[in-house]
Amino acid sequence: VLSITKGETVETVYYFGSDIKNEKGEVIAALDTDDTTGEGLETITLNPEENSLIRYSVGSYSHLSKEYTESFGSVGAQVTLYRGNEIIEVYELSDDASGNAWTVFELENGTLTKIDTTKTVGAINEIE
Helix, strand or coil, X not given: CEEEEECCEEEEECCCCCEEECCCCCEEEEXXXXXXXXXXXXXXXXXXXXXXXXXXXXXXXXXXXXXXXXXXXXXXXXXXXXXXXEEEEEEECCCCCCCCEEEEEEEECCEEEEEEEEECCCCHHHCC
16 A cells, blocks of 8 residues: 655555655656565665655455454565665565554655564554
8 A cells, every 4th residue: 555645645556556646647666566465575666755754564454354363473574675776775564563464664754764663453544
């Protein structure tokens, strides 16, 4: 889940084929590859604008089910952030993480901030 906040406006990318465009129609964020098996890679392309806050979170569809009792941390989630071909940061979800949503990082005006918090939500669209 990727959200971009600019002023009072918040836009979100939840699924493959969705994107966020600026006023000129240029794509500033897009989910390029979406793995629905829980075992593959997903990629998001960002072209951030000035004065915007980008928040990247991971949600586990499997863990939205009340019957699912396995720890969210057991999924072994990892996020690798690139600039071109250069790895900027690698984030790994803690093995003992609880909840079903992991807020990984924020990017605001070129400043990258690690958030690394988890929480429980009732639906994927409740992830911020």
